[in-house]
Amino acid sequence: MVKIFIDPGHGGNDPGAVANGLKEKELTLKIAKKIQSLLGEYQNISVKLSRTTDVYLSLSERANLANAWGADYFISVHINAGGGTGFESYIYNGNVSSATIAYQNVMHQEIMKAISGVKDRGKKRANYAVLRKTKMPAILTENLFIDHSTDASKLKSDSFLSQIAFGHVQGLEKAFGLKKKAAAKPSSAKPAASNQKVYRVQVGAFADRKNAEKLAAELKKKGYPAFITK
Ligand SMILES: [Zn+2]
Structure with missing residues (x-):
């Protein structure tokens, strides 16, 4: 621990x-x-x-x-x-x-x-x-x-x-050397691409807004403009 x-x-x-x-x-x-x-x-x-x-x-x-x-x-x-x-x-x-x-x-x-x-x-x-x-x-x-x-x-x-x-x-x-919990990645966490190549993270897909924010941050880091929609 x-x-x-x-x-x-x-x-x-x-x-x-x-x-x-x-x-x-x-x-x-x-x-x-x-x-x-x-x-x-x-x-x-x-x-x-x-x-x-x-x-x-x-x-x-x-x-x-x-x-x-x-x-x-x-x-x-x-x-x-x-x-x-x-x-x-x-x-x-x-x-x-x-x-x-x-x-x-x-x-x-x-x-x-x-x-x-x-x-x-x-x-x-x-x-x-x-x-x-x-x-x-x-x-x-x-x-x-x-x-x-x-x-x-x-x-x-x-x-x-x-x-x-x-x-x-x-x-x-x-x-x-921290390891994630096995259930930490919900399959719904994959962002969908629109034809304008903007990745939208739908907050409704997450149990917790923090997860959406984290994913948005990760995407932004990779150079994608990510938006969290309400
Ligand atoms: Zn200070």
Whole structure:
């Protein structure tokens, strides 16, 4: 059983970065819940979130929850701000295990693949409290800049948030050798092609809208314009 702890950054009276009508605390929670939902398709995995609602938790509380639970991996999800564009990931800048570095390599690569077209700001290291205080390998992802107009318009798209989540999950799949549950792929999940070569994902064909969003994200990644119809 692989135990994945997901920490949506900020919350409650700490909104994180705020710009362009967006709040970091809301985006991080959406992405974290999408990661949790996608991970539901895998076997031998247990997922816990530091928060599932708009509540405040200190950085120590977040790390303590993961430590007490005995998580195998800690992922803190954030949105960047302060002038810039693109994606970057962080691990602790002190002593870390070789697994921490290996996981960052694969997570970073898979997230960049899932959000292609976004500037890669690189794999970085910093003395962040959640990275320092967690006892297991840990990563912090900074998913685009809330105060950059192009980044913000992407962050306003629910399907883009799904792509970010999908990248995290692809990274976890590769890092931990996760396998999908046998019943995870309904036969109805195949998209039908129209004569205009537009692939439409019909939400009614899915038990869960998240599955449709994930498929749409996968198709978009492959270069197909995918739309989720209501
Ligand atoms: Zn943040």
